[in-house]
Amino acid sequence: MKTFLKILLTALAVIVLANILPGISVAGYVAAIIVAVVISLLNMFVRPLLIFFTLPATIVTFGLFIFVINACIILLADKLVDGFAVSGFFAALLFSVLLSVFRSALFSLLKEDTKTIQN
Known part of the structure; x- marks a missing residue:
């Protein structure tokens, strides 16, 4: 449920x-969901490679090349x-930074409070 x-x-x-x-376009809500699934799968399998x-x-580059990898994933x-359309590399770079x-x-809203005391 949390993954969904x-x-x-x-x-x-x-x-x-x-x-x-500018330079980023999504056809609709279904395309956005498909983009989210594809980006998640690419981050899971392609990004580590x-x-x-x-x-x-x-x-x-002290880790700054990770931004280039994220843009390549986009x-x-x-x-x-x-x-889903991206006009160029710099649009993909800005999109990947802002998306993260x-x-x-948004994911911080899903975190559960771990400081509850168990009796």
């Missing part, structure tokens, strides 16, 4: 960012989903 909620919150963030940022193969560049999602900020803000 995270997908829906990511789709909401995709819709909001597509309306705010990209990080592993670009580890020297990531170390030399561009790959653009190629895989028909109703939106997602962390």
Whole structure:
């Protein structure tokens, strides 16, 4: 249930960012949900491989190359989903940074209070 909620919150963030940022467009709500699922799958399977193969560049740039990897994930999602369009690399870079900020803000709402005392 929590995973489904995270997908829906990511789709909401995709819709909001597509309306705010120039160069990003989403065809509709269903396309936004598909984009959220595709980005989640790419982050789960492709991103670790990209990080592993670009580890020297990531170390030399003190981790800033991760932003480039995130932009590549967004561009790959653009190629895989028909109703999602990104105009270029810098639009994908800005979209990925803002998406991660939106997602962390939205996911913080889902966190449960772990400080409850068990009797």
